[in-house]
Amino acid sequence: MRLQRNRRITPVRLATASAALALILSACGDDGDDESTDDAAQQAAGDDDGDDSDPEEVELRFSWWGSDSRHEETQEIIDLFEEEHPHISIVPDFTDWGSYWDRLATSTAGGDAPDIMTQEERYMTDYALRDQLLDLNEVSDVLDLSEIDELALGGGEIDGGLYAVATGVNAFTVVANTQVFDDAGVDLPDDTAWTWDDFYDIVGEIAENSDAYGLQPEGSNEAGLKVYARQRGEALYDADGSFGFSPQTLAGFWQGLLDAVEAGHAPDATEVMEFEGPDTSLVATDDGAMGFWWTNQLGALDGVAEGELELLRMPGEFEHQQPGMYLKPAMFYSISSQTEHPEEAAMFVDFLLNDVRAAEIMLTDRGLPANLRVRDEISTLLPETEKQVSDFMAEIAPDLADPPPPPPHGAGEIPDILTRIWEEVLFEQVSPDDGAQQFIDEGSAAIGG
Structure with missing residues (x-):
């Protein structure tokens, strides 16, 4: 069962980059729901000091696997992000589960890894130990993880670094x-x-x-x-x-x-x-x-x-x-260590995790949201079965043991x-x-x- 939602229609992008910059700056006067994302946008665009020069045009590739409905919903989220950050283009790179890992391995080995990639716990350590993932601590000024469920956050920690963050959780x-x-x-x-x-x-x-x-x-x-x-x-x-x-x-x-x-x-x-x-x-x-x-x-x-x-x-x-x-991360978001735009990549991951509008589109398709505030805010939108899952997870959470370490190479x-x-x-x-x-x-x- 899925909740029926009105599809967002992506507006025509602003005609000039200066107008795009004004949109980002004006967003800071909103009610604060997207404050962390807007601050990150200003930092990445270099406009903290009032510089009104055009922000650099950035193209990022985002890879994931899944069903047709997941692809459609993810594209909606990409459109929403691009509306707010017109200088950043997200190129979708998706396939089914069976093809995903061969494609990711080939592109990574060839030096053409996606800037942002979806990871799974059994493969994540292999990529991290081959230095193919960015330590997310390096972009902590852009990527806010303060509201991520602590029972899930440790799943992306390997050898003292944080190489992935959970999209959501399952049991x-x-x-x-x-x-x-x-x-x-x-x-x-x-x-x-x-x-x-x-x-x-x-x-x-x-x-x-x-x-x-x-x-x-x-x-x-x-x-x-x-x-x-x-x-x-x-x-x-x-x-x-x-x-x-x-x-x-x-x-x-x-x-x-x-x-x-x-x-x-x-x-x-x-x-x-x-x-x-x-x-x-x-x-x-x-x-x-x-x-x-x-x-x-x-x-x-x-x-x-x-x-x-x-x-x-x-x-x-x-x-x-x-x-x-235990709470198992449904999947993870990681950033390539080879990306030329780590801050902008972190902005997009921050949007995926922390923006409630993105969660309203995705609901629990990538697991019950790892962000506790977002999880609470979308609870009234969930279809009955997903509400049942949410209530069950809240009931068992106090009794769960610590999550296991990430699987080895x-x-x-x-x-x-x-x-x-x-x-x-x-x-x-x-x-x-x-x-x-x-x-x-x-x-x-x-x-x-």
Whole structure:
């Protein structure tokens, strides 16, 4: 579901650069909502001392991945930024997820990196360690991060520098289909107290009292393993970049899922391989009670499901040493270390993060906004499912553990390794114990651990 908004029509740009400068200066007399952006504009244009010379024409390239709707919304934001800064042109550079990383790697290696790029946590460290990202502390006079959620801000810190800032935040959760629970005569659990044993008991109770499955088993998403390990005082990655969990922990995580499959409480291996994203999932088709999903996927699930969907904490959050859930940056904005215009690039990132008008266009497509003020100001505009996500995130935030460190160099290979070995475990080609050790061996080689 999406909120219908009136499209902004980009006005014809001002005829002269001096008129453009006057527009920037006059904006300082507004109500203060865009004060930081306007100040940055004045600094970058060099007009603090009253110099009325034409500002330098600047062209910046901004890269991102995503759906057609994200591309359209991002272009609206670019148009809005260019209206206020006519001397800066933002060239869009977008593609789908599958093509994005090859394109970014090629352009960066060829010395033609986008000035502003969208990053993901598994690849960000690789780019930072190759000196391809700007330390954002160098543009702190332009880029205001004072209102960014502290639980998300640390996700962009690597070796003492800040190389990326979160666009927004998500959490990995259990999504429950309340219609399936009702049909089975089972009450929703108290997610502030349930354990992993409780979770699998409910999975079985659902399956034995209805025509639906209790669970869609998912053992290849590293987020689930990360939460499970953190609850036990371990981690997917330690601060030094090596694996921080035991093979027994991974084997135990997989064993619970396999037990549900073997008992008929979850679909078998062949059925599991047929699921392709939220649209075809058991929760979305009302054929299953629960599944593991990111909070920003609730809208896609809800758009298909007939039953009402409920977000729940992961089981075991208060069972062991600490909570395992955390706020994960949905994605990041970074600036190329090779950009010829770092201040203007920082102005645009500041606009993306801190201008409420940009957030009114994007809403939660890049995660629940990382800027706490902006998050609050757009709350009344959110469609029902996104409002549900916002309320859930506010509810769980006080109970969350500190976010994990950024993944190490080579972490981009881990999802493929984990998926391949999980499928071998699921099809009983290898035991959970042997598969866990195989994953640690192969994964350690990939990350140099």
